Amino acid sequence: MRLLLVExxxxxxxxxxxxxxxxxxxxxxxxxxxxAKLALQAGAYALVVLDLGLPRLSGTELLKWLRGTGNGTPxxxxxxxxxxxDRVNGLDSGADDYLIKPxxxxxxxxxxxxxxxxxxxxxxxxIVHGQLEIDPATRQVTLAGKPVELSPREYAILxxxxxxxxxxxxxxxxxxxxYGWGDEVESNAVEVHIHHLRRKLGTELIRTLRGVGYLVxxx
Amino acid sequence: xxxxxxxxxxxLLAIISAAWVATAVFIYFDAHHEIDELFDAQLAQSxxxxxxxxxHDLKDAREDDDGIAAEIGGAGHKYERxxxxxxxxxxxxxxxxxxxxxxxxxxTQESGFADAVIEGKPWRVYTLKDEEGxxxxxxxxxxxVRNELAASVAQRLLLPLGVALPVLAVLIxxxxxxxxxxxxxxSSEVAxxxxxxxxxxxGHGVPVEIASLLHALNDLLERLDRALESERRFTxxxxxxxxxxxxxxxxxxxxxxxxxxxAQRLAALDNLIVGVDRATHLTGQLLTLARLEPTAGSTxxxxxCDVAAIARQVLAxxxxxxLEKEIELELASPAAATIKGNADxxxxxxxxxxxxxxxxxxxxxxxxxxxxxxxxxxxxxxxDSGPGIPEQERQRVFDRFYRILGSEAAGSGLGLSIVKHIxxxxxxxxxxxxxxxxxxxxxxxxxxxDSA
Numbered sequence: 001m002r003l004l005l006v007e008x009x010x011x012x013x014x015x016x017x018x019x020x021x022x023x024x025x026x027x028x029x030x031x032x033x034x035x036a037k038l039a040l041q042a043g044a045y046a047l048v049v050l051d052l053g054l055p056r057l058s059g060t061e062l063l064k065w066l067r068g069t070g071n072g073t074p075x076x077x078x079x080x081x082x083x084x085x086d087r088v089n090g091l092d093s094g095a096d097d098y099l100i101k102p103x104x105x106x107x108x109x110x111x112x113x114x115x116x117x118x119x120x121x122x123x124x125x126x127i128v129h130g131q132l133e134i135d136p137a138t139r140q141v142t143l144a145g146k147p148v149e150l151s152p153r154e155y156a157i158l159x160x161x162x163x164x165x166x167x168x169x170x171x172x173x174x175x176x177x178x179y180g181w182g183d184e185v186e187s188n189a190v191e192v193h194i195h196h197l198r199r200k201l202g203t204e205l206i207r208t209l210r211g212v213g214y215l216v217x218x219x
Numbered sequence: 220x221x222x223x224x225x226x227x228x229x230x231l232l233a234i235i236s237a238a239w240v241a242t243a244v245f246i247y248f249d250a251h252h253e254i255d256e257l258f259d260a261q262l263a264q265s266x267x268x269x270x271x272x273x274x275h276d277l278k279d280a281r282e283d284d285d286g287i288a289a290e291i292g293g294a295g296h297k298y299e300r301x302x303x304x305x306x307x308x309x310x311x312x313x314x315x316x317x318x319x320x321x322x323x324x325x326x327t328q329e330s331g332f333a334d335a336v337i338e339g340k341p342w343r344v345y346t347l348k349d350e351e352g353x354x355x356x357x358x359x360x361x362x363x364v365r366n367e368l369a370a371s372v373a374q375r376l377l378l379p380l381g382v383a384l385p386v387l388a389v390l391i392x393x394x395x396x397x398x399x400x401x402x403x404x405x406s407s408e409v410a411x412x413x414x415x416x417x418x419x420x421x422g423h424g425v426p427v428e429i430a431s432l433l434h435a436l437n438d439l440l441e442r443l444d445r446a447l448e449s450e451r452r453f454t455x456x457x458x459x460x461x462x463x464x465x466x467x468x469x470x471x472x473x474x475x476x477x478x479x480x481x482a483q484r485l486a487a488l489d490n491l492i493v494g495v496d497r498a499t500h501l502t503g504q505l506l507t508l509a510r511l512e513p514t515a516g517s518t519x520x521x522x523x524c525d526v527a528a529i530a531r532q533v534l535a536x537x538x539x540x541x542l543e544k545e546i547e548l549e550l551a552s553p554a555a556a557t558i559k560g561n562a563d564x565x566x567x568x569x570x571x572x573x574x575x576x577x578x579x580x581x582x583x584x585x586x587x588x589x590x591x592x593x594x595x596x597x598x599x600x601x602x603d604s605g606p607g608i609p610e611q612e613r614q615r616v617f618d619r620f621y622r623i624l625g626s627e628a629a630g631s632g633l634g635l636s637i638v639k640h641i642x643x644x645x646x647x648x649x650x651x652x653x654x655x656x657x658x659x660x661x662x663x664x665x666x667x668x669d670s671a
Contacts, residue, residue: 009463011494015470018487022477053463101466158623204489 001046001116001159002177003030006036006062007078012101016049016078016108016127023109024152025138026180033057040066043176045073046119046163047112052090053080060093074115078103080114097204103137113137127162129216132201134159150198153178155192161206170213227395232388236380237311243376251369258365259332259343265357266347269304273356302360309353335359384612386591401429407445409436417444456619457505460632464498504633507567507618511640526569526597526666527556527590533569538576545583548573552590556597558666560645568641569599571634572662576603580659595668604659613651638662 003020007013008031017027028045030036033054042047048066052059054103063075077095079086090098096118097111113136117125127134131144139155140149160177161169174190186192194206194214206214287427303320307313310421326333326344337359344359374660396523408420419437422430455602471491478484534550569588576586584604591598608616615621617639621632642649652661 009467011467011490011497012463012470014490015467015487018483019470019474022474022479065324078466080459080466101462102469103466105470105477139567 001156001163002026002043002180003112004029004039004045004048006031006033006048006054006059007051008032009051012051016105018048019105020109020112023106024111024155025113026156026178026183028180033059033062036062037065037066040071040073042057044173046177047074047076047115049076049078049108049112050095052077052081052169063090063093063095072119075121076111076115110137116163127159129162129165129205132162132205134162143201150200151193153189154197154200157190157193158197158201161214165216166218168209168213168215175215223399223442224392224395228388228391231391232384236384236603239380240377243366243373246376247369247373250372251365254365254368258360259345260653262332262343262345262358262360263347265302265304266345266356269306269358270347270354270356273306302358302364304356304358307355307357309355311355314354320359334362348532351499403425405429405433411667417441417447427440442615453509453619457509460505461498461501464494464501468494468498501633504637508633508637508640511637511644521559523557524559524562524565525555525562526560526565526599527552527554529562529566530588530590530599531568531623533573537570537573540574541577541586544577544580546577546580546587547585548577549586550588550590552588553592556590556592557643558597560666564641568664571638572599572601572664575634576601576605576662579603581605585661597666599664599666601662602654604654607653607660608651609656616651617649636651638664 001024003025005013005017005020005027007016007029010031013029013031017029020027028039028043030039034057036048036050036054037057039045050059050063054062057065059066059077061135063077066073074096075094076097077090078099078101079090080101082100087098099108099111103204113125117123120127125135125137127136133142134140136159141150141155141158155162155182156178157174172191175185178190179185187202198206206216208214248543303317303325304315305313305317305325306315307324311324316322321337325337325342326335330346330348333346335342335344342359343362343363343365344357347356347358348354349356404427405420420433422433422437425433468491471487471494471639475487475491478487481518517590531551534548538548555635559636573586573588579602580586585602586604587600587602589600589602591600616635619636621634621635639649645666647664647666650663650665652663653659659661
């Protein structure tokens with residue numbers, strides 16, 4: 001899952017980025033509101049982690065702009081402002097969740113997962129698809145009760161397909177969700193990963209629609 | 220005990236008593252004068268009566284008289300003992316005298332009023348001769364009579380004072396008390412005030428004399444309020460500003476714990492150390508600022524300081540930091556540059572400016588510090604080859620915690636606030652501009668000849 005991190009403090013931003021990568025996310029990091037705007041216009045993110053105290057364009061303004069364009073990407077706010085009024089303001093401006101600095105990295109990851117869960121239309125934490133069971137918190141995958149080993153990229157593709165069950169995703173879209181700005185994209189990486197997934201999970205799971213992309217049927 | 224009421228009471232009583240006594244003395248002399256005139260008139264009249272009555276009889280009686288005066292007995296009025304008369308013929312022999320009169324002539328004067336001393340006592344004597352010059356009448360009375368009368372009048376004036384004074388004292392005490400009641404009201408109002416309540420005191424119906432005190436008090440309350448407010452804001456700002464650095468520390472520590480590789484762990488731990496240094500620096504700046512804030516105004520210790528010496532010390536301290544970034548750090552200054560100021564504060568000012576310059580200048584850059592002494596004015600300039608400050612932000616950078624967008628350097632945002640504060644205390648002007656060839660930042664501090 002690709003996340004956008006908007007944080008101007010260098011140490012905190014670096015820490016959060018690495019920390020979220022450790023949790024299996026792909027993270028793009030921008031340091032001010034203007035850059036965030038551009039990034040959001042350019043690409044699709046699963047979730048935005050937004051610091052309110054930003055230079056150039058404040059976090060709240062960015063949020064209002066985002067919702068104004070009809071963009072429903074989940075947004076989790078990080079901020080030093082802790083009064084009730086600030087919290088209310090943030091949530092009413094369109095944020096989906098709120099964390100006050102200093103915060104716990106594990107809690108951040110959990111809350112992000114919760115938001116993604118909701119966005120994916122799921123209530124239960126586990127992703128169940130026929131015989132397939134995925135626990136996003138631990139990134140454990142089991143097929144018919146037996147654990148399956150997946151590489152980080154395979155896992156990521158599987159998750160994106162399952163989150164968008166019933167919709168076909170093109171190779172480009174899959175690449176977008178897999179790679180951050182700094183990453184090198186091998187030309188047929190996606191096909192390779194899909195191939196591996198089919199091998200491990202069975203060929204019926206992921207369907208190819210010629211000229212369109214790949215999809216997983218709704219459970 | 221230092222009491223307004225007592226002071227007023229004593230003062231008023233003293234004035235009243237003094238006025239009263241002065242009046243009594245004045246009346247004594249005035250009455251005396253009038254009495255003198257009255258008695259003199261009476262004396263003259265007595266003489267005339269005597270002359271008219273007795274002179275005639277004596278003339279007739281002289282035929283068979285051998286010259287010895289007959290006495291006339293005293294009786295009646297209490298004053299009479301002190302009035303005496305003598306009647307003599309043209310030869311000077313005594314024809315008749317009163318019981319209280321001496322045998323010798325009372326006064327040597329031929330006619331009119333005279334003051335004489337008879338048997339050691341002062342007398343007023345009136346001499347009258349008849350038309351033919353055959354009879355001479357002398358009437359006299361002791362001054363004592365007149366003095367007594369005048370004194371009696373004055374005494375009557377003083378006597379009531381003794382009675383009136385205690386009564387007056389009580390009345391004055393009450394009146395002054397009433398007059399001072401607004402003071403009591405205000406002091407009780409202030410005493411009941413909650414320490415947190417710094418609203419102005421009620422000023423309606425307050426007497427003019429107290430109005431200025433009240434005004435000054437309210438002024439003080441307002442200044443206190445603002446000072447406290449400023450402190451509250453500062454504390455809130457400081458706590459707020461510490462959150463992000465602390466968050467960074469926590470996250471880096473957690474990243475280190477969850478590290479997937481040794482390299483990642485080490486990187487996170489290094490970041491952690493940088494973060495702690497940063498938080499330490501911020502805390503130091505906050506403490507400096509907190510110590511400086513209350514001194515906006517009066518009680519700063521000023522003495523003769525050599526800015527050049529301070530500059531040399533500061534640069535020596537910061538040289539290692541400059542060296543680490545391979546920045547050229549130079550000082551151009553005369554041997555001495557003296558101004559009136561606070562040496563500790565000036566050191567902090569210089570330190571912040573040079574530290575800032577080193578922080579924001581990229582590797583292999585330059586930081587130049589120069590001191591120019593011109594006509595007794597000292598000018599300090601710090602130039603760097605860093606990114607500088609865009610013109611539109613130059614005013615805002617002095618705000619606390621304001622940091623330029625995109626400045627990667629680990630500053631606290633407080634340095635320039637501190638510098639501005641110290642410059643203000645020294646009544647020095649502070650300005651920002653571009654460095655050499657429009658690159659970098661130039662900070663100029665102009666100290667006036669008699670700073671503060």
